[in-house]
Amino acid sequence: MGTRRRGSIALTLLCATALLTAPGFAVGTAFAAPEPPVGKSLEQVRKEIEDLYRAAGAATDAYNLAESETRTQSAKIVQIANLVVAGKDRITGLKSRAGAAARAQYRSGGLPPGAQLAMSNNPTQFLDGADRLRQGEKAASDLLSELNRTQSDLQQYAKDASAHWELLEANRLKQEGSKKQIEEKIKAAEELESKLEAEQKAKLMQLEQEAQYKAQTAWLSTGALKESTGSASSEAGRKAVRFATAQIGKAYVWGAEGPDTFDCSGLTSQAWRAAGKAIPRTSQEQLRLPKVAIKDMRPGDLIIYFDDASHVGLYVGDGAIIHAPRPGRNVTLAGAGSMPIKAVVRPDA
Missing domain, CATH: 3.90.1720.10 (endopeptidase domain like (from Nostoc punctiforme))
Incomplete structure (x- = not known):
């Protein structure tokens, strides 16, 4: 302590x-610096400059947040694009499997598996065929379900990408607006300070230090640090x-x-x-x-x-x-x- x-x-x-x-x-x-040529006291100028930079600081925070969100949305769009590519490749593979099944049926005379099974006179062949038929029907059903699910995923990816593009554009506009505010506030503060003579700028710096010293002294006098662990x-x-x-x-x-x-x-x-x-x-x-x-x-x-x-x-x-x-x-x-x-x-x- x-x-x-x-x-x-x-x-x-x-x-x-x-x-x-x-x-x-x-x-x-007493400090006797001349008054600034703007019709205001140096203390008024100090407060005005401080307010302008405070406003620029708030706009900077908004700009930084929009920039961070823009990077996030951009990354999500890239991620969605990769998912779309993978989904399209998946659909191509599923269609290829479906085509192979169709070609196999064509080679067997064009008869569906059920018809071929019904024409069999061999009980063992019939039972084996029935089992294969059930397996084939399940595989065909699974193939169709997976194809539909993948197509549905692609539709959702498209919606997600559109939503992220909208957020990306909104953040871009937010950045532009914040950047304009920042530049305007900083320019106004710099122009105000540029009208001061060297001696007045030195006094302005002293006034800033005095304000900080006064605030720090007042804060310490409250005992803010006395209970520090x-x-x-x-x-x-x-x-x-x-x-x-x-x-x-x-x-x-x-x-x-x-x-x-x-x-x-x-x-x-x-x-x-x-x-x-x-x-x-x-x-x-x-x-x-x-x-x-x-x-x-x-x-x-x-x-x-x-x-x-x-x-x-x-x-x-x-x-x-x-x-x-x-x-x-x-x-x-x-x-x-x-x-x-x-x-x-x-x-x-």
Whole structure:
């Protein structure tokens, strides 16, 4: 517990140091950066940019989900295509067997087996023939049933393929719509930020840090970590943390899942893949993983943020996460309480 408390204090000091060393910040003096040329305060600009990137993040999650579903439907269509090929080959074989039976009957004079049997004067031959007749009738019946069943299967495959094609097209349209939203929101945020001078951008970064520091401090003051049980991380959790730590400094790119760039859920899903555990691709799907209480969370757990579950980070202990924040930012360490927590989930529960 003492180690975790020192870690939390260290993280708080890290945030505070970042604020104190930010350009234009001096102890005992107020920052006097000029107001942005957009008729708004820098704080208003910060919130607007944050909202735009939040909206882009939600659209990114929708895009990633549609992409995942598209891959699933594509795989199912390929599977159905293979079943159709196998079914057609089966029908060809069954028809060939039926043709062989017809040719055999033709060679026997064209008389059906029953008629040939009735004309026999040999009782033993008659009994043997009757048995063969029953066997032949059963084989013919089985052949017809299998042929009908295979044809029915092919009809069902056609219906299934049509349904999956419709889902594939729906997901494609969903992807296009989400991609357009993402690009529009990111472009709007970048244009808003591009109107700022260098000094204003530095102040904007400081305001972001202040907001995160304030949220983290408020979260820690609630005693969120005081009841932490200190459970050791699982081996898989340690592997996930090592992977995420190695990605620090890499750029955020929406829709990316490595190896050089990541979005938030791309980072967490790949971290757990590196740990040998496949988990859902998006933060909203990751929310469905087994939940744990904040007091019980351990390194490797995922923290889902915001009411719409549009962001996720990987808990590394001592009140900190590693996450891919947003466009224009890199994978970094942050306070676990620097954003509104929706849930904590454990991939290897």
